[in-house]
Amino acid sequence: MSTLAHTMMTAARSTDSGLAGPGELDRYPYSDSPGTERLGIPAWENADQELGRVGRRTAGNRGRGLHGQLVQQLGQMIVSGDLGADRPLVPEEIGQRFEVSRTVVRESLRVLEAKGLVSARPNVGTRVRPVSDWNLLDPDIIEWRAFGPxxxxxxxxxxxxxxxxxxxxxxxxxxxxxxxxxxxxxxxxxxxxxxxxxxxxxxxxxxxxxxxxxxxxxxxxxxxxxxxxxxxxxxxxxxxxxxxxxxxxxxxxxxxxxxxxxxxxxxxxxxxxxxxxxxxxxxxxxxxxxxxxxx
Structure with missing residues (x-):
């Protein structure tokens, strides 16, 4: 076996644990702070269960901290239809639901806007765009669609x-x-x-x-x-x-x-x-x- 083959096979085995197996849920941990009551936002109820449809993280967003995690979760919810077209996305609600800062929410929505999933307009706010506006050649959207409905x-x-x-x-x-x-x-x-x-x-x-x-x-x-x-x-x-x-x-x-x-x-x-x-x-x-x- 060549050195390249041996190196590549060894590397693949060492990182195999990062991929979820059949039936596993690859959720991101948003830990509850001790002594802090989690705010209940009706619009986001059962979001974690719905996100469990996708069995692994998208390579494009893996390892990017809260920003990448939020892009992943919101993207999955939009592509799966849980957040339908023209659905308003209120940054304050998103921040409370996922316990992230306004900066994280703002940057995540910008990424989703670049993918054609959402649009932000003055006096209208941020809303989910229809499928016809999505960048269907974006690798993240390809994967979200492939592991969704x-x-x-x-x-x-x-x-x-x-x-x-x-x-x-x-x-x-x-x-x-x-x-x-x-x-x-x-x-x-x-x-x-x-x-x-x-x-x-x-x-x-x-x-x-x-x-x-x-x-x-x-x-x-x-x-x-x-x-x-x-x-x-x-x-x-x-x-x-x-x-x-x-x-x-x-x-x-x-x-x-x-x-x-x-x-x-x-x-x-x-x-x-x-x-x-x-x-x-x-x-x-x-x-x-x-x-x-x-x-």
Whole structure:
């Protein structure tokens, strides 16, 4: 096993405890201060139970303290529909419910506004925006949708988007191969092979995500490059141990290897074909490709 493979597999195991297992609730602790009566805000009753639908934290907000935690919780509530369109969000109520300062509430609402989830206007206040205004390509929103009531639609849409993006990226990447990039892609395939043999799904999924992200980045198209984060988010929510979906397979490994070989040979057609075969193997894609869905 290469040094890179060993390092990556060790790192994945050491951080595995940060992911919630099936049925676990990943709630953030808002401790009650001794001797202080918690204010009851009817608008937020049962919020914690509703937030339990999501089994893990979003990578984009993990480890950012109260600000990131509040963005996570409010974002989940909006995306799940618990806070419906045009619902007013009163900063004072939010601060009391989650026991955070006005500064934390204000900064969190600004983040949600940038994602298109809320809008703030003078004399109107802050309100939840309709789905049509959301930035549906935002990685946080992708994950919130994928682990909420809209999970089936989100995973289907992500699968269709990958089918549109990645075969083209594979073809283009074949014409922009560099030795260090080819080596890195080969390393990822090697890591996936060792992880598959050892039943290490977490390491497999992380190497898989890096493989696809790197491939898009070397396609030589800056607009496609900006979509690499979407593909990574799609991989995180469409398979692997976190979501409880099917474990990585030998067929998936073989197709990754064929893509890497085609890129090394600068064979764009073969790389595109191998990518299409890989995507069709994936159970989420298999339900929507190649037949169009009925309206």
């Amino acid at each position: 809209q999970r089936d639609d989100q995973r289907r849409e992500l699968s269709e988007l990958r089918w549109t993006i990645e075969p083209l990226a594979a073809r283009l990447a074949a014409g922009h191969g560099r030795e260090e990039v080819q080596q890195r892609l080969g390393d990822m395939v090697e890591i996936m092979g060792h992880a598959l043999a050892q039943g290490d799904s977490l390491t497999f999924s992380r190497a898989d995500a890096e493989f696809h992200s790197l491939l898009i980045q070397v396609a030589g198209n800056r607009m496609l490059e900006h979509l690499s984060g979407i593909v990574s988010a799609a991989l995180q929510v469409s398979g692997g141990p976190v979501t409880g979906c099917d474990r990585p397979t030998e067929a998936s490994l073989v197709h990754h290897g064929r893509i890497a070989d085609a890129l090394a040979a600068a064979d764009g057609a073969a790389a595109e074909t191998a990518m299409r075969q890989l995507l069709t193997v994936h159970p989420e894609v298999e339900r929507v490709v190649p037949a169009p869905r009925e309206h």
